[in-house]
Amino acid sequence: MNKQKATLVGIIVIVVTFGIVATLFKTKPAAPKKPQETKAPLVEVLVPQSETVQFEVTSHGVVQPRTETSLVSEVSGIVQKVSEQFVAGGYFKQGELLLKIDPTDYQVAVEQAKARLSSAKAQYAQEKARSEQAQKEWDLSGRSRQNAPSLALREPFLLEAEANVESAKADLKRAEQKLKRTVIRAPYDGMVKSKNTDVGQFVATGSQLGVTFAIDYAEIRLPLTDQDLAFIDIPAVTQQSDSTTPVTLEAKYAGKIHQWQASLVRMEGVVDQNSRVHYAVARVVDPYSILNQQESESDQAPLKMGTFVTAKISGVEMSGLVKLPREHFRNLSEVLVSNFENELFLRDLNVVRAEADMVYVKGGLEPGDKIVVTAIESPVQGMKVRLEGFEEENDDENSSSDDAIAAGDTQSQPRH
Structure with missing residues (x-):
């Protein structure tokens, strides 16, 4: 009986406890609810500005002698x-x-050739005298010289002697030429x-x-893509004179970066079959700074043959371009922008030239567009954003609009 009473008392205590807890939960005052504010994401923006750009095409090559x-x-x-x-x-x-x-052997050969020439001249003189004597004897016979046989006038012997003289002269010239060599x-x-x-x-x-x-000037073959050709003044294939297109060469010498001035002088007439690139030739005058020492700069380092250089070719000038960092592009030509109303949109821009770090565009942006620099993984077209550096303007606009709404609500309230 004592055990049953103890069990019953325990059950009663548990039931009473649950009842008290349930009553406390029901009578608990409700927590005040705050209005949920949805704040637009804060992004960093870049204001695009149109400018005139002097393009520079970069290439690489090896310094080679012209001859x-x-x-x-x-x-x-x-x-x-x-x-x-x-x-x-x-x-x-x-x-x-x-x-x-x-030169000893060749000096001897020259003397021998001179001796042979003298001998040939002497034989020629003898044959000439004999030929003249034969002509006189033929004339004394009273016969016409035109009908005289050539052997009677010793003409073949005279021609042979004359040929020997010419051959001896040629031998002497050859011997002298070898001596000079x-x-x-x-x-x-x-x-x-x-x-x-x-x-x-x-x-x-x-x-x-x-x-x-030769060191009067050196040449550098610079590979250029077909796109690069659109941004430089292309010299003619047959052009051999100095061009007005300046080229700056850069290379390391003695632990320092040095520069040399060159010019684009010609285009090679073939395209590389393997790489499909065009080759332009840049020329640098007096690469060793030896020929014109007075005109050369005292601290100008020599540009040695075989040096690998970076060539910066001065290109064409274009106006009305917007220069943007390449890292801000989502695809090859798309960027995120914020318009006048701070709404997010994806713009497809007209890319004029894309380089390793910068992209030059012309067209595709609308008035009031600002380039969104902050990375957004899943942007939604038209979503509201807050612009870093423009928050005061946004707050002023929001506060003025709230005041206008509040004023409108006050005016619309009925009078009692």
């Missing part, structure tokens, strides 16, 4: 003398002696690229002695 020559020996012999400047990187002037081959002189102002022989070495006819190149 490169392989020096080849035209005679054989032992190298007798080598210029101090005939070393890799050595500078020489036009006409300067570079190498000399032992024992001295190798510089064909132009230039530098030595490589040296393949030295003093005491025997060289045969056709042996390569070294490689030289």
